Amino acid sequence: MSRYFFYIYLTCMFINTIFFIPRLLLEERFSGAIMAMMIAVVLGSAYAILFMKAIAKFPGQNIADIFERMLPRAIRVPQLVFFGIMWAISGSIVLIAFATIAIRFLNPEASLTILLFCFCGICCWSSAHEPKSILFVTEIVMWLNVPVIAYIMYKSITSNWFVWDAIRILSDYTLKLPSWKALAAATYTFTGYINMAVYNREFKPAKIRMLWLVPIIGIVVLFTSIIVPVGLLGVDHVDDYIYTWITSADTLHMQFGVITRIVYLFLFAYIGFSLVFITLTWNIGAKLIASCFKKQTIQIRKLAVPMHLPWSIVFAVVTFVAGLFTTDKMVIEFVGQWLMVRWAAESFLVATIVYMAWRSVRKHG
């Protein structure tokens, strides 16, 4: 089952290194972004490994089950609701960003309402599925898309217009003290492991093998995500673009393909990843909030509806409305602030689980 952990981890990593993180990091590329990434590799991997070791002490349980054993209801419920909302937001941001991207790069004439409706509808439906099914579909999407992504990376690194000098210039700015914002952004890359807080329930022997791959994959993906745009778009003007990565992919083309512009391949792969990511996060968010209730199903006429379905619908509706009234600039501002809150919340969650694991080990010997 270890592979499913890595699928989740990779999904988050791929999504995060494309949408906002490069943009936020490249803004501060001359003032400590590189250092932030290096620290993030250490911190992020440490978080991931600590968390995975700790949650392995609770085989077949998610954080709702663990909290239920360890914490009184008055403390537990606000925490679960808060984490649920945090998860939902991480999905919603991607959804709104992707709807905008689809308009900018794919269907300039389509209306935002229709695209948001499409995404919200599908993700609402998909996030109401069982975690097992979502894990299976993640695997399929991963196997279909990773070759495409690898090909695009190969194409971009070997492109004639890729300037290694720009990378060398950037490396001069390594030894700078990073800002909190850059650090929060860079650590977000590694956050995929946190989904195990809920999906741990699906992993009966909770031991995940080959955890040492976590930092290695992290270094490769995180640094590629910064190096490629800088190499292709130039070190000076790389932060002129809102969706840095998609513009970078648009500089490449395939001479002999049926599709000549690589950006389309890139977008197809990323629609898949985004859908999986939103499904994952909304599913987790809905499950966490639903776990605050005693009843696990609601009876509507003859159908027994699982408790998390209404919450998926709430997420979808809120995201739909929010998507209609936000602009690119507002989203990116919000993400910058949200990432800091997210980092604090993540640290808190990791610390809690590690403490609880320590306490339960001490109690049971």
Next chain:
Amino acid sequence: MVREAHIDRLKQSDDFIHEQLNNGIFPIEVMYYFSLCDQSMIKQEIAHPYLLSLSPEAFEQVLHAALTCQDLPPDVDLAPSLLDKSVIIKLQGKYYSIKAAKQTNDQPSDAVTETTLQGPQSAFSESAETNLNIIRKRYPTADLVAEKCKLGRVTQTTSFLIYDAERTDPGLLKDLKRRIRDIDADVVQSAGQMEALLSKRKYSWLPTMLVTERPDRVVLNLSQGKIILMLDGNPFVLILPAVFFDFISAMDDIYQTYFVTRAFLLLRYISILITVTLPSLYIAIVSYNPEILKVQLALSIAGSRAAVPFPSFLEVLFMLFMIEALIEASLRLPRYIGATATTVGGLILGQAAQMAGLVSSIMIIVTSVVAIANFLIPINAMSFGIRLAKYPMILLASCFGLVGVISGMFAFALFVVNKRSFGRPYFQLFLGEQNASGYKHRKAGAAD
């Protein structure tokens, strides 16, 4: 007496025979349906010994010595055993039944719906007993258990539950038996119908149990710990549980060399992808994003569409309607007319529709590719299921363009992955698990 009333009720039917025999020493009565029983067997087993018997006791000895003879208790209804192809003999007020089934249609026919090039060529017959014989011959182990049950309130179809007791999961067997007990139907006649009756959901799309006519597939699946349900009067049997990959594997996959079979499997998966997505991709590309393609290709598509007055989705629906109607027609028509229908439809209409400017020539290629790709799926039930999958995709493509196509593929994948066959995952990448077609991966123990 009640029994006489019963016999009178049976006499309404002209194929019911009720004869009084007398050999000069003691009389007997014989009752049977001549439509169900073999009369030469009755002569040989009953009439002939009766003629030679000197006393009722001696004849009773003869009856008891015969195979399958049963003493019927005085108060039991005669009809079930009569309808079960037995002869009832009344001797000195006591009733005996002897099986004398007339064998009908027990010749295995050639496999027609699932053919292989170089493998066993015969299929099952319509008689469950012959089929059981075929399976026992091919799977000679004492672990092979066949449990008999009657299905359907009116039809009382004899059916057999066949499994390898060593390899089958007992939980699965229990679940299946419970579901068979819960069946509430008057008429049960085919394996496909049993599939519908066994599944809990009323609305289903893709098959989760496999209907096959091939004994070799049955034997392979038995060895993988699956359960076979066989109905009398039906050359098809039901294999369960089944995963998606079972429906995509042909028996040829075990009979050919490794790389050849892998290449064919790849071909099938690619064709599934094509048959599901190509019409919707056509719509999305023509109506939303023609710039995706190479300029020359985009221009030639636009050129071939120049005369077409409709939006692309109408063109696609028009053409797909024609091809689906054609497939359906050639399926149901007698073979001779069927060939004419395909010629008229495929060649003349297709050509004319393009010349008349109703559809583009590219669209005709798309339609044919979609239809041909669909025929590559070896199991018909799955082929029909996949045939349906392109329509939601077309709807999504018409509304949302390429985003809709990709979202639709994601949703279809999630839908398939979310299915369960008897509580087991239906579709996932079974990495490191047993191979669906069992090619050199057979485990010693149970399949699970």
